[in-house]
Amino acid sequence: MPDERIPFATHADQTVLGADEIILNMGPQHPSTHGVLRVKLRLDGEKVIGSECVIGYLHRGVEKIAEHRTYTQFAPYVDRMDYVAAVSNGLGYCEAVEKLLGAEAPPRARVIRTILTELQRIASHLFWLGTHALDIGALTPLFYCLREREEILKIFEKFCGARLTTHAFRIGGLQYEAYDELEKDVERFCTPFDKRVDEYESLLTENRIWVGRTKGIGILTAKEAIDYGASGPVLRASGVKWDIRKAMPYAAYDQYKFEIPTGKNGDTYDRYIVRMEEMRQSRLICLQAIENIPAGPIMGKVGKVLKPPPGEVYHAIEAPKGELGYYIISDGTTQPYRVRIRPPSLINLEAFDKMIRGHLVADVVAIIGTLDIVLGEVDR
């Protein structure tokens, strides 16, 4: 951690150019920080020798708000954390409260939840890919990615009326029955989607500039990734084959076959490859799920007023960014006593300093991009 009290720490004899260190401030208003992230960089020439992230610009006190709302009232708030993957946030919260209540969503609701959450994963990864490529200098993928993402948002809109902050699920199941054409829409999107991923890959995977900008940049070994608490694609790209959907299945994931893609080197390129493969796997899950959506009720028995028995629960799901955990304590009233949200973006961002050291200023945007952070979730 750089020491703020010494603005120009002089180690002239240690730097390559024999010059003083420079402190460079990036953000909070900077297009490639994906929101209001401020990074203080210590530079030796163009090489980064230290960094500090300054966060909190979007802090809204979500955990405090939770203590003053009922369980049902708080559900829409979680959509505003990771606003490019609101459906996943909602799933985590609803399942955590269901666990606290000792209730369970009926099979039909669980399958529909799985389909929508996987579509959301694809949408989130598409948005990541478009902006990450844009940061590095490839403009074209953004348009393709947003084109496909639009299709997914249209499905959400038809399902619940909202595109981004969807509040798609309810505690105990679903509020509305799925619309008639859901299976058809999902199929229409998923069937050609693997060709689309090939298309993105043909633009990037063997592109010399892309490879030059991402290979060997921001390496995180498996040991370091575990030490830094990284999760999701960041952890898997370092070679740790761990996915909560397989390790501790929730929703309806135990019914479907899919692979967990992993990387070897833990660099920016591997994280790119892992996320590309994840999109293909999510597509397969969706295709399996629409084949057999069980009939039956969509709402479990939870009652109108939610009063979970006193106690606590920690429930985590595999959000597009990593482990999204909800630690909820009930004191037996209608409002939670404490809600702690474990945001994957925040904790993946913590490894930023480790990853950037020794790289160039231009790599800062590559590494921020590859971590796939959403500042609404970092600051909560």
Next chain:
Amino acid sequence: MALDNDLVKRYKEKFGPAILEAWTDRKQAILVVARELLAEIAIYSRDDEKFDWLSDLTAVDWPKREKRFDVVLNMYSFEKNERLRLKVHAAADERVPSVQGIWSTTNWMEREVYDMFGVVFEGHPDLKRILLPDEWQGFPLRKDYDILTQDTAWVRENLGIESGQ
């Protein structure tokens, strides 16, 4: 429900009276341990019991209790595919041993707990506020900090408005 499986027995054998309570809630194992030995117990959990991945560190405020804070660690073991929750109790003026040297990830989590609850971690390399401005007064997630409370002086001075409400 009280918990007395092999895992708890191993912890009790190793640390004896430092393991204060053990129970399960919604099938999730919880251990309450002595605050002074938190670092040792964390190292043992990581190296011997293979709870090598710390998913979360947070705190809970119980103002009516003699020791008002719970610091909660949620650990996960890749090898066992199991989670375990460690808790320590701390009074407002008591320091909690930092586990930053054991899991690097807790650096920011401990800063957040300090920021929101004012719990001080002994041995943390850079304990300062993380989400709120450095000069902010008060700890928002404490139960006696009302939802409408704010540091009015800070707001007036830095934002040039009377109130953020």
